[in-house]
Amino acid sequence: MDVLSDVVAAMRTGRPHSARRDKYAPWGLRFAAADEAGFHVMLRGSAWLIPQGGEPVALAPGDVVFLAHGQGHALASGLDVPLQDVRLLPDGTWSGPPEPPAGEAREGCPDTVTLCGTYRLDRDRAHRLLAELPEVVHLPARVGGHRSLWAAVELLGMELEERRPGSEAIVTSLLDTLLLYILRAWWESERAAGRDRGWAAALADPAVAAALRAIHGEPGRAWTVAQLGAVGGLSRAAFARRFAALVGEPPLTYLTWWRMTTAGRLLRHDDLSLREVSERTGYTSEFAFAKAFKREFGVAPGRYRRAG
Incomplete structure (x- = not known):
């Protein structure tokens, strides 16, 4: 089981959206805080990312920024440029800079071309893996770096520039791929900089990563701490200490949380009976499952399903 893919699939709701935008200086856009996670990619030109309450970040061609927590921010051609509020459109994309007045055409190439998008996430079940991310993940472009990430960006940009048959499904798949590449690139950068901690360290640790794959692969199995430790080749006590230190909670606590998720x-999302759901998540009776589920979510399983 690929833990990263599993976590992202569990948190994602709805469909991601993206748009390619041409911008002519001077321009400035203000994005309000939202439930969505968002990204900006500089395909051409430069800009400033201005987080709420944070220091501005200079963006160069090829840079990628990811805002995992939906923080309000601005994107502008300069720090002294007036900002225009933009809004989320019904299709999930953001409105762009104002178009030129009727009869006036833009001349020449745009100063800046950006690729921006949003992901809808279930904040009520925010996984620790994404919760650890900083407000702004900045991945500067560098020669030979993050080649897989940029291959996905290039393909996505091509599909958004010229819509062709199949583009809708291709764009959705590429956006899901791009999110995984962004997360992988950030963790690789953290390890390269010697800041290997938390979930980045957990996924890189052979014993803990093996146990996480086991939990995600068989959440319904009656795992014990000793069995999970054996999967990673450690004694019960040594494994429990390492898991708690890297993941931030004991193994069986995480197991229960993941079962409920x-x-x-x-x-x-599945047409399974309550008995089938309880069996798949490690509960021997519907009553025990319903009790645990209500304790975690605050509502009974049936009511939770109907509300979805």
Whole structure:
């Protein structure tokens, strides 16, 4: 089981959206805080990312920024440029800079071309893996760096520039791929800089990563700490200490949380009976499952399913 892919799939709701925008200086856009996670990619030109309450970040051609927590921010051609509020459109994209007055055409190439997008995430079940990310993840372009990320960006940009048959499905798949590449690139950068901690360290640790794959692969199995430690080749005590230090909670606490997250996903997106959901998440009776589910979500499983 690929833990990163599993976590992202569990948190994602709805469909991601993206747009390619041409911008002519001077320009400045203000994005309000939102539930969505967002990204900006500089395909051409430069800009400033101005986070709420944070220091401005200079963006150069090829740079990628990811805002995992939906923080309000601005994107502008300069720090002294007036900012225009933009809004989320019904299709999930943001409105762009104002178009030129009727009869006036833009001349020449745009100063800046950006690729921007949003992901809808279930904040009620925010996984620790994404919760650890900083407000702004900045991935500067560098020769030979993050080649897979930029291959996905290039393909996405091509599809958005000229819509062709199949583009809708291709764009959705590329956006999902891009999110995984962004997360992978950031963790690789953290390890390269010697800041290997938290979930970045957990996924890189052979014993803990093996146990996480086991949990995600078989959440319904009656795992013990000793069994999970054996999967990673460690004694019970040594494994429990390492897991808690890297993941931030004991193994069985994480197991229970992931079982409930899995149950919520199955109730909302699969036509399974309550008995089948309880069995898949490690509960021997519907009553025990319903009690645990209500303790975690605050509502009974049936009501949770109907509300979805």
